[in-house]
Amino acid sequence: MRHWVALLLLLANPALGGEPVLMQGLKVQLPAVIEDGAQVPLRIAFDERLDPGEYLKTIQVQAPLNPEPDVIRFEFLQAVVPIRLATRIRLSESQRVVIRAQSNTGRQWQTEVQVRVALSGCLTGPAPAAETMTMHTPRVAMPDAGGAGEVRAQVRHPMENGFRNGVRDHAITPNRVQTLSISRASSPLAVVQFHAGTASNPYVSLWLNDSRDLTFSWQDLQGLELHH
DSSP states (O other): HHHHHHHHHHHTTTTTTSEEESSSSSEEESSEEEETTOOOEEEEEEOOOTTOOEEEEEEEEEOOTOOOOOOOEEESSSSSSEEEEEEOOOSSEEEEEEEEETTTTSEEEEEEEOOOOOOOOOOOOOOOOOGGGSSSEEEEEGGGGOOEEEEEEEEOOOOOOOOEEEEEESSSOOOOOOEEEEEETTTEEEEEEEOTTSSSSOOOOOOOOOOOOOOEEEEEOOOOOOOO
């Protein structure tokens, strides 16, 4: 049944009745074979020429064979050029990872990458102790002097998604980092939404031509916030 659901997700056309989905422009780096599905490195770039005033608004990553398909979503509230993103995700089994992007004018892109997983990234064992289920130790690395370059942000958290061996365990309350909001000089720049398929200690990097006056705010499912 899950494989039929995955097939429907892959075949679904998010632009039905609107803009056609373009198959070129998104560049994705995922390992063809990964030993541990709990920590899978993912890089996304975009090299398609956009129209004047057009910029990428969202990039969404899905793993259709995970217990919950949604993995991570990037939303840009103003133009970010070039698009060069990195994160780490969880994969429960070998599958095709789907990446979709949409611009502020409605144009859409999609690509898919096959990944073979040797060891499932599904959580096992009891839930972590309560004292370890709180966000802590936010870290940010930025280019010197506010120049152009890679901006890296990470916060410590086990990212408890409430699943065990791919099945929802209702005795375990999901507890994970929900969002990372990035602003420049108090103006919202980007929001990253973390879902069940984001790896523990959620990590994000993006390329910015201007890294001055940036602030970072993480929020978990319980409403706790950390700032950097």
